[in-house]
Amino acid sequence: MKSIYKIYTYLIVVICFLSISACQSITEAKLAQSYKSNAPLINSYWKMLEVNKQTILVSEGQREAFIQLRHNNKIKGFTGCNHITGSYSVNTTSSQQTLRFNKINTTEKFCTEGMELQTSIAPMLQKVNSYKISGDSLFLYNKNNDVIAKLASIYF
Structure with a gap:
């Protein structure tokens, strides 16, 4: 009789452990989905x-x-040294999501750091042809479909 109780106790412990493990993995999967952005x-x-x-x-x-x-088709930004302004157009009706930047301007403040970045950002934006968003990442592509910039969405 004692051996039957041991077996039942063992089975109950195993079933409880499996139930808790299953609940935890379901919860983790739901959390992963809820934080997917x-x-x-x-x-x-x-x-x-x-x-x-x-x-x-x-x-x-x-x-x-x-x-x-911005919603008004204007761009605002910062190069690490100077401010960026300009406009953009988006077309999401085609099979590829097109994005074009126009009239990109930067202020002309001299900086001891960030000037090399300053000189590469504005010309890169002029070459953007399309984009892709994956999670919190934005990839900008040129007309040859090469990735020319990687960006991350930051939440405040």
């Missing part, structure tokens, strides 16, 4: 991570480079 192209703060295959490093005390596409 697809940031909108418009009005997100897009921090520049890479331009023309060069990783952007921000020194302590230096402001990060970013762009923000």
Whole structure:
């Protein structure tokens, strides 16, 4: 009789353990889905991570480079040294999501750091032809479908 109780106790412990494990994995899967993001192209703060295959490093005390596409088809941003302005157009009706930047201007403040980044961002934006958003990442492509910039959506 004692051996039957041991077997039942053992089975109950195993069943409880499996139930708890199953609940935990379901909860983790639900959490992973709930934190999966697809940031909108418009009005997100897009921090520049890479331009023309060069990783952007921000020194302590230096402001990060970013762009923000506004609802009024205007762009605002910062190169790490100067401010960026201009306009853009988006077409999402085609099989490819096209994005074009126009009339890109930057202020002309001289900076001891960030000038090399400054000189690469504006010309890169002029070459953008399309984009893709994956999670919180924005990839900008040229007309040859090469990735020319990687950006990340930052939430405040």
